[in-house]
Structure formats: structure tokens, C-alpha cells
Amino acid sequence: MLRIIGKASSINVRKVLWACDEIGIAYVRTDDGPEMKQNPNGLVPVIADGDFVLWESNTILRYLAHKWAARALLPEEPRRRAEVERWIDWQATEFNTAWRYAFSAIVRRNPAFHDAAQIEASRREWNRMAGIVETQLEATGGYIAGRAFSLADIPIGLSIHRWIVTPMDKPSLPHVDAYYQRLASRPGFLKHGRNGIP
Template identity: 45%
Template sequence: MQGAMLTIWGRTTSSNVQKVLWTCEELALPFERIDAGREFGKLNEDWYGAMNPNRLVPTVRDGELILWESNTITRYLANRYGGETLYPAEPGARSRVERWMDWQLSTLMPAIGPVFWALIRPQPGGPDAAALQALVARLAQVWTLLDRELAGRPYAAGDRLSLADIAMGNSIRRWYAFAIERPDLPHLAAWYDRLAERPGFQQHLMGPVV
């Protein structure tokens, strides 16, 4: 079922916006995107806060419905617009997708975030060399867990691309773009190569890491 064209507020370099844009590409959903966040402003304006009380991106409007929180948005889009291949209806298969989406929020993001900020957006008083090395090592441990899981399947939740992979797409893109030494994780590297073949990944995630 096709509704009105989606409106998406958010800058293209945001990891959370990228999840939504890639999902739209996989579902062949037309959308209008409006720059918001960082240099584009808007987040502190009253009209934006009325839509999204967190004042973050992305925010999505589908008809009269306003959505925020990127993983929730991707689940909604898959449910609403025939995305069962990305987000299966069968409870067991769906749970395998959702646990990796939860893992992305609870485990991967806390590990990759400090490395991103230290390398890409360093702040005064940020981690010294030894502290950064410890952060990179911790992130490598997190990716090693996923590498072991990917030894038995091509995608995070099974045999096909799902919302779980989309949720982690920006993070794996950053991992291979960071100027750091990385352990040899062959299953993770092969997964990244598979994701990078997707047109939506190429269009929305392969820009500069900023």
C-alpha cells in the first residue's frame, strides 16, 4: 500500500538518517528529504520540537503520522510498505532481526561512538593515544563477536539482507574508513562487501565520513 510521499528531516551524513534513506531505497519508496541538524539548524526551532521532542534527526512524516527514532522508523516502513523480506512477520525470524537491531543500539553504538568522536570530530581534552588505543581495541572485540556469528551465514540475521544489516551499515562503513589498524576478520569483511554491493548502500552510505 502506497501512501503520500514521505518527508524526511535530516542531513545525509547522519548515521541514523542513512538507515532510513537506505531502507527507503530497498523498499522503492519515494521521499522528500529536508536538510536538518548541525550546520543546517532547525532542531531548536519550536515547530521541529513539536514533531520530535528529542530534537534529533531523523524525523519522518508519513501522511499525518510523525515518526522518530531511526530503528523504529525502519520497522514502521517495512511493516507499512511490504518489506517482509527485510523484516519478516514470522515471530522467530523477526526476533533474530530485532535482537541485532537492539545489539546495534546497546553494544555497537557505545563502542564505535567514542572512536568516531576521537578520530573524526576530536574535541579539546579528548582521549590520549593510549586511551584511543583502548577504545579501538574494545570496538574490535565487538566486531569480533559479529565476525564469529557471520561465519555461519551471509547476513546478520540469516540468509538475506534485513533491517539488522541496515541498522549496522553506517558503523561497518566507518570501521573500514577509520585510519586505524584492524584485526583480520574475514567474515566481517565479506559481509561488508555484500552490503556495499547494494545500490542503497552505495548511494547513501559511501560518502565522506564526517
Template identity: 50%
Template structure:
């Protein structure tokens, strides 16, 4: 039985849920906080020493890290449209997924945590403004890539890279701050609106 652990409001859990929608998979989903008990007194830390969600359970396999889970599920279902089998094409998709985790996500931390989560450690306005500048610079990179492809992040076809980056873009749209118009990103998000899971797990009013 395929089981997914983690609250449905989590941006990383929603990546996996959208991927499952694309794959026509319906895992048993048990919600909960990152380190709180989930379901029948199940401790996330007993499954994932990092103490973070999502956690995927597929038989004897226990897997963490949202982008890795998305890749695993696409490969498991042999959906080479979402994650190409050819090494070069797969590497291109994975490179944008890695960029999302290593460059784009850290950029929004200051302003998002300060203005949306209201975390006291991020209340400093200078820190928030620096975060906005960094986040904007990263989003301009994404806009330039989408301008280049004219369609999707990794080229002419929809892939896992679009799922993970659309979730980050939804957070960009939802965070209260000034932001420039990025027409290629706007057109891309509209293009994604017909995808299974987009309205339910991405542009659903949750940052």
C-alpha cells in the same frame, strides 16, 4: 506525503535513506542539523522532544529513532523479506538491530569522537585506546555471526539488520586506527555492494 528530516551525512539518516532505496520509496528529504531549523523554519524539537534526527513524517504520524523508522517503513510496505512477519524470525532481526544500538555503537564513541569529530572531550589517548579495544571486541562478535551464517547477519537472506550494521561497519572502516582483518565482515560488505543504496548511503566516503 512521506517526509524525512535530517542531514544526509548523519549515519542514522543514511540508515533510513538506504531502507527507502530498498523499498523504492522517495520521501521528501529536508536536511539540517540535529537541533537547527530544517526547511521552512521547522524546528526539530517541535516534532521530536529529543531534538535529534532523523524524524519521519507520514501523514499524522511523526516518528523518531532510526531503527524504529526503518522497521516502520518495512512493515508499512509489507516487505517481510526485510522484516519477517513470523515472530521468531522478526525477533532475530530485531535483536541484531538492538545490539547495534545498545552494544556496538557505544563502543566506537571514544575513538570516533576523538579522531574523526575531533571533540575535545574525547582527546585523551587512553580513552581512545579503550574504545578501540571495546569496538574491536564487538566487531569480532559480528564477524563470528557472519562466519556462522555464511551470508547475512540474521541468516541466509538480507534484512534490515544488514542495513544498520553495515552503516556501523562503514564507520569502522573509515575511522583512523589499527584494526584486525575480519574476513567474514569483509566478504559481507562486498556482498552488500550490489544492493540498492549501498554505494550512495553506506560506503560513500562518509563515516
């Protein structure tokens, strides 16, 4: 059985848990395990699929979708697949980078993130990234990479949840709000994205 190592409170662990639920993969999750030593970054999640150990959450998502042939989540056709993968990568590089400082200051109350100017810059950039999601959702009329739910909606959906629940000034984004409600119809998102809150 697939083993997932990492605390369920981690946004990156929740990506993997939600993906497993969407695909129908049986798993066990532990907070820690010897496989963690194989990740040079010392970060979660790490998975152990038999004797195969893998780290980096978005790579794990792709691996699971490919191994379990979840074509509806990650298409084989190159252009459709690239559209999904583009948003997965964008979440990791652009969206995450934007919210890191503000979230650490406002929600985690980490004393290392106390500079008011940097908090405000991060908040503005975070809102700008959410605006990019808004524009994309308006164009697709459904989900981040098209009309149907895909693997990209897992990292994007978790990031949108984090944006919505963080107490800060933010613009009204009706397509993002509608998307958030669509995601709420998925049991995996309710369980791992919204912590059981409908």
C-alpha cells in the same frame, strides 16, 4: 510523500534513506523542518508520514518495513523477526556505544574526546564488537541475521563501514570484509553507506 528530516551525513538519517531505497519508498529529505520540535531529544532523523511524526531511527526502520509490507526485510514469523530485531537493537546499544569515543576523537577530532586511555578502551571495544559481527557472519554464511539480506543489515552495515574507514589498528576479519563487499552490490548501500564509492 514521506518526508525525512535530517542531514544526509548523519549515520542515523542514512539508515532511513537506505531503507527507503531498499523498500522502494518515495521520499523527500530536508535538513530541518517543523517536525523536529516533536522530538524531545532534538535529534535526527524525524519522519513525517502525512500527519504522523516519528523519531528514533531503528523504530523508523521497523515502521517503514511494516507499513510497506517489506516481509523479506522484516519477516512476520516471530522467531525470524526476533532474529532480525535483535541485531537492530544490538547495533544501537552495544556497537554504537563501543565506537562513540574513539570515532569522536579519531575522525571528528572533537576536543572533548582527548583522553588517550579512553580512546584506546573505545578502540578495543569497537574491535571486539566487530569480532562479534565476524563470528555471526561466519555462522550465517551471508548476512547478519541469516543467509539473506534483512533490515538488520542496514544499521550493522553502516556501522561496519564506519569501522572499516576509521584509521586505527584493527584485526583482520575476513568474513566482515566479504560482507562489506556483498553490501557494495546494493545500490542503496553505495549511495547512502559508502557515499557512492564502489
